[in-house]
Amino acid sequence: MVSFLFGSLTYFMLSNRHKAIVKTTLLHQLHLVDSDWEVKDIHQRYTMLSPTLLIDGIYKSMEGPKSSRYIQLSTSDELLWITGFNIKAVDEKNLKEVSKDFICHMNVDLNDVHYYSNFNMEDRIGKQYPRLTSLSGGFEDCIFPSGYGIPVKGNEYLYITTQALNLNQPKIFKKVKHLVSVEHEKYDGTQKPLMSKTVFIRLPFDKEDPFKSPLTPGSNQCIPVETKNHCYTDRNGNMLSGHWIIPKGKATYRSSIDEQLQIKDSLRLHFSAIHVHPFATSISLYDATTRQYIFKSQIQNYNDKAGLLKVEPFSSIDGVWLYGNHQYELVMETNNTSMTLQDMMGSMFLFFYDKEMDEKLKLK
Numbered sequence: 001m002v003s004f005l006f007g008s009l010t011y012f013m014l015s016n017r018h019k020a021i022v023k024t025t026l027l028h029q030l031h032l033v034d035s036d037w038e039v040k041d042i043h044q045r046y047t048m049l050s051p052t053l054l055i056d057g058i059y060k061s062m063e064g065p066k067s068s069r070y071i072q073l074s075t076s077d078e079l080l081w082i083t084g085f086n087i088k089a090v091d092e093k094n095l096k097e098v099s100k101d102f103i104c105h106m107n108v109d110l111n112d113v114h115y116y117s118n119f120n121m122e123d124r125i126g127k128q129y130p131r132l133t134s135l136s137g138g139f140e141d142c143i144f145p146s147g148y149g150i151p152v153k154g155n156e157y158l159y160i161t162t163q164a165l166n167l168n169q170p171k172i173f174k175k176v177k178h179l180v181s182v183e184h185e186k187y188d189g190t191q192k193p194l195m196s197k198t199v200f201i202r203l204p205f206d207k208e209d210p211f212k213s214p215l216t217p218g219s220n221q222c223i224p225v226e227t228k229n230h231c232y233t234d235r236n237g238n239m240l241s242g243h244w245i246i247p248k249g250k251a252t253y254r255s256s257i258d259e260q261l262q263i264k265d266s267l268r269l270h271f272s273a274i275h276v277h278p279f280a281t282s283i284s285l286y287d288a289t290t291r292q293y294i295f296k297s298q299i300q301n302y303n304d305k306a307g308l309l310k311v312e313p314f315s316s317i318d319g320v321w322l323y324g325n326h327q328y329e330l331v332m333e334t335n336n337t338s339m340t341l342q343d344m345m346g347s348m349f350l351f352f353y354d355k356e357m358d359e360k361l362k363l364k
């Protein structure tokens with residue numbers, strides 16, 4: 001009895017995110033809801049149907065129930081070309097598509113040690129966060145330009161994580177699944193390889209008093225959501241946050257991404273997968289050297305509720321050049337039309353033509 005009371009008290013003291021982890025784990029382990037992934041590979045489309053995710057209240061970004069698993073696109077080491085990703089939310093029983101409002105994000109990670117060792121490119125290990133891409137509400141499809149894709153050995157392990165969201169319905173008891181697909185094809189010698197570089201907005205905050213308010217207007221400072229996750233230290237010891245609070249009304253945020261890009265000479269950009277939170281209205285890749293926008297992603301929010309209707313990607317067969325002697329920034333515009341403070345993130349997965357990889361593949 002004492003243990004039960006202690007456990008209950010501990011549970012109710014947890015954050016919403018940690019409550020979801022505990023609850024989902026127990027539901028799956030006790031088989032109170034379906035805990036299995038279903039996978040199929042038919043006609044160059046590898047699909048995964050997630051375990052059941054119970055939505056029983058408000059779950060903001062990165063708070064909802066989630067599930068993860070490793071996948072292999074085939075059992076052999078044949079060279080495959082990933083050409084796109086997709087995610088849908090479906091009803092647990094009839095598997096019919098339901099609102100995208102129940103999609104927080106779907107991440108695709110790889111083991112960079114194993115991946116780059118397969119191609120004798122060990123010098124790249126540990127240089128970038130090993131995430132290929134992320135899909136989220138408003139950006140449920142990632143389809144690379146024709147003729148381009150990500151090369152991967154068929155038996156390479158990819159790590160898939162999918163998480164639920166619910167911003168608008170406090171009184172709910174709904175069971176959903178996430179249907180994830182990976183489009184792929186065999187290598188025929190004509191496809192061009194892409195490499196992913198993750199860039200995201202990081203804003204400074206006062207490490208001595210991180211939650212103080214108001215901040216100096218126009219300083220580009222932020223109030224972090226928390227000081228444990230998504231927090232970083234720059235070269236000068238200043239604290240930065242990639243998950244921050246936005247006030248009511250309109251605001252603009254900008255952040256240098258030169259350290260994240262690591263461009264030595266030049267790179268040709270062909271695609272961007274974009275992750276933002278509701279109340280973002282645009283996010284741009286900006287050349288601070290030429291003072292020109294490389295592209296600006298327009299973001300549509302719902303008018304009658306919180307949520308993202310559509311996030312516009314950048315996609316180009318011809319590509320756009322970025323240079324090592326230029327300085328680049330991410331610039332985000334927000335408009336918090338709600339009556340409360342909201343949380344925000346802004347990141348891009350930028351896909352560049354991988355000349356070094358292309359040359360290695362052509363030698364085989």
